[in-house]
Amino acid sequence: MSTFMQFITTGLRLGSVYALIALGYTMVYGIIKLINFAHGDFIMVGGYTLFFTIPAFMKLGLPGWAAVFIAIIVCAVVGMLVELLAYRPVRKRGNNLTSLITAIAMSFILENLAQAIPAIGPDPRVPYMLFNNDIKIGSFSISVATLITIVVSAIIMIGLYQFTQKTKIGRAMRCVSEDKQAAVLMGINVNKVIIITFAIGAGLAAVAALMYIAQYPKVTTTMGATLGIYAFVSAVLGGIGSLPGAMLGGIIIGIVQSGTSTYISSSMADTFVYLILIVVLMVKPAGILGKNIGEKV
Amino acid sequence: MLNIKDLCVSYGAISALKGISLTVNDGELVTLIGANGAGKTTTLHTISGLLKASSGTIMLDDIDLQKTPAHKIIEYGMAQVPEGRHVFAQMTVLENLYMGAYSISDKKKIEDNIEWVFHHFPRLKERSKQLAGTLSGGEQQMLATGRAIMTNPKIVLMDEPSMGLSPLLVSEIFSIIKELQKSGITILLVEQNAKMALSIADRAYVLENGKISMSGNASELLNDERVKKAYLGA
Numbered sequence A: 001m002s003t004f005m006q007f008i009t010t011g012l013r014l015g016s017v018y019a020l021i022a023l024g025y026t027m028v029y030g031i032i033k034l035i036n037f038a039h040g041d042f043i044m045v046g047g048y049t050l051f052f053t054i055p056a057f058m059k060l061g062l063p064g065w066a067a068v069f070i071a072i073i074v075c076a077v078v079g080m081l082v083e084l085l086a087y088r089p090v091r092k093r094g095n096n097l098t099s100l101i102t103a104i105a106m107s108f109i110l111e112n113l114a115q116a117i118p119a120i121g122p123d124p125r126v127p128y129m130l131f132n133n134d135i136k137i138g139s140f141s142i143s144v145a146t147l148i149t150i151v152v153s154a155i156i157m158i159g160l161y162q163f164t165q166k167t168k169i170g171r172a173m174r175c176v177s178e179d180k181q182a183a184v185l186m187g188i189n190v191n192k193v194i195i196i197t198f199a200i201g202a203g204l205a206a207v208a209a210l211m212y213i214a215q216y217p218k219v220t221t222t223m224g225a226t227l228g229i230y231a232f233v234s235a236v237l238g239g240i241g242s243l244p245g246a247m248l249g250g251i252i253i254g255i256v257q258s259g260t261s262t263y264i265s266s267s268m269a270d271t272f273v274y275l276i277l278i279v280v281l282m283v284k285p286a287g288i289l290g291k292n293i294g295e296k297v
Numbered sequence B: 001m002l003n004i005k006d007l008c009v010s011y012g013a014i015s016a017l018k019g020i021s022l023t024v025n026d027g028e029l030v031t032l033i034g035a036n037g038a039g040k041t042t043t044l045h046t047i048s049g050l051l052k053a054s055s056g057t058i059m060l061d062d063i064d065l066q067k068t069p070a071h072k073i074i075e076y077g078m079a080q081v082p083e084g085r086h087v088f089a090q091m092t093v094l095e096n097l098y099m100g101a102y103s104i105s106d107k108k109k110i111e112d113n114i115e116w117v118f119h120h121f122p123r124l125k126e127r128s129k130q131l132a133g134t135l136s137g138g139e140q141q142m143l144a145t146g147r148a149i150m151t152n153p154k155i156v157l158m159d160e161p162s163m164g165l166s167p168l169l170v171s172e173i174f175s176i177i178k179e180l181q182k183s184g185i186t187i188l189l190v191e192q193n194a195k196m197a198l199s200i201a202d203r204a205y206v207l208e209n210g211k212i213s214m215s216g217n218a219s220e221l222l223n224d225e226r227v228k229k230a231y232l233g234a
């Protein structure tokens, strides 16, 4: 029983982090049909920001986790700059392929820039450990980090969904993602909506970074690459462009990884992740919650 | 109200509009008729800022529309019902209507407009919770029209509202257009269905290969031999 609960909580915890990151992929894809390869690197930006700001916050007598607000701002600014300086100009003149190449290039640029900064350097950094105690309920114990990760992610996801349904700017996002031309005719400033989407997606990556380093206290310049791939797979599995899809996909990938590691072998975890991805895409090419609508011309 | 002078628009090397001029006065219902590919949609897209002109001027009263970002134009009272309707398929009928009111902050005005739309399109009221993508073509046309009304326009540009609709629905839509005019809204109606358009319009322009070939009172054009031959199948 306790092994089973452990497997579920670990899966949910991993899955919540993937889901938070997957939301960023799926929102940007939904709105400009671009797979933002640099999205994973926003986690790295968040990771280093936390590495530097958590100790600073604690020195000031503030709780370490509150540094995440700085990380959110830094990531949002980086996300907006990437859109403003690279993606938007390329999108204006090029096509989907040129945009995709730009995104790949942006990912390498961010990683290399980070390596070039002396304070970051090539070696991994070990951030301050947050939430490193356990809560015991009978024979079952759960780490505070796990609990916080699951609860906070759930709140953020519900909040984000409500945001897209109920707020003016959220509705504008849905319009832009469905039909840019009609959105303009409604008086929606499409470029503004796109840049807000980048800011939100990158901000979520900062939250994911906090959750992640609470579990694996190591920050490297390439940490976004692996995490980014799992999150991207989550987004595709759930149906890229769909917010509930990204959440579901993330949780499934987390559970599968945790289950394989617990009951089979951790070295098999990736095999199962990609196997499930392929099987789902064979049965439902648009992903579990994806809508199979032909691209509009 | 709307004044277009020597407008030229091209898609890369293809020139779609070769210097057209037209005027729509306050309260008028003016139609722009022409065959497929004549440049009607290009004209409307350029007016509403979705396309950039290579030369010419577009004035809405004393506002230079070419210097106005496309999403701002709506604030000056110009709405468009685009060709192919372009309703937000994943949103409900009601959500679509509220999107039309995106740039209006007066809540009372929004509710009044909703009431107006539901009064004139009772079918939209019945289906207000339904996703727009599940509506029939005629209902989508009503929704696209209602959504434009929600922007509180003084002038509406309509691009082939009759496209793909049964004759019965076409007359229903056209009687609504006439009613819009009666309620004080100026209308520029783009149509391939010349007969219907000319029968409700005050004045008309004929567009051929990116140029205005004829213009005048709608009733006169309806009886013009050249128009009859080319557009009315007589």
Ligand SMILES: Nc1ncnc2c1ncn2[C@@H]1O[C@H](COP(=O)(O)OP(=O)(O)O)[C@@H](O)[C@H]1O
Pocket: B011, B014, B016, B034, B035, B036, B037, B038, B039, B040, B041, B042, B043
């Ligand atoms: N996106 C485009 N790229 C290139 N040519 C276009 C494009 N859109 C329209 N055209 C051309 O411009 C001309 C006018 O098209 P359009 O304004 O759509 O005509 P209409 O609405 O009267 O049927 C046509 O010859 C058409 O082929």
Ligand SMILES: [Mg+2]
Pocket: B040, B041, B042, B083, B160
């Ligand atoms: Mg057309």
